Amino acid sequence: MSHDDFAVEPVKGLPELPPEGERILWQGRPSTWALAVDALNLKWVAGYFGALFLWRFISVSGTLPLDLAVAASVPFLVLGGVCCGLLLLFALLQARCTVYTITNRRVAMRIGAALTVTLNLPYTRILNADLALGKNGTGTIALELEGPVRFGYLTCWPHVRPWHFKTQPALRCIPDAERVAALLADAAEARVTQPRIERRPTPNAIAAE
Known part of the structure; x- marks a missing residue:
């Protein structure tokens, strides 16, 4: 679910070209000011x-x-x-180096300024998405994952839901968060309810062999 990203990106925010049938629905990054205030406690x-x-x-x-x-x-x-000033500079670097991507199959997060990491989160692993909406429309969408999480809190910070023991990756401080959350919910629902077709040999085909 994670990928160390040092190579040139074939598509912005993704470590490799999307497979056939996958479409990018939305891309964005954190608001610098909102990230400084919400994640770095600038006002405090x-x-x-x-x-x-x-x-x-x-x-x-x-x-x-x-x-x-x-x-x-x-x-x-x-x-x-x-x-x-240092907090604002850190928030600016984090925002500039971050790309959040929502496709019809997954959520991808390219995060990190010094060490860039890309998290690939398929909808089949996402149990719940929690929206924390601010007054100006900027908000955070935290993703609760199924099963054990293979990346730590510090690795993902500040792109995580704060004060939670189990790491929850988060699209942190994004503008127009309510619309993005609705788009993510629709894409996840469509993907999870999509029937899976598995190819199995029929009895006649087995007998013919």
């Missing part, structure tokens, strides 16, 4: 350093003039700005 980090700035300012304002109290507190804002 900014709030933490803002609180440190206020704490430092209040603690020294009684003994120092106003301008010196501000100057003594500003380093916390500078440090916070650097940390937030």
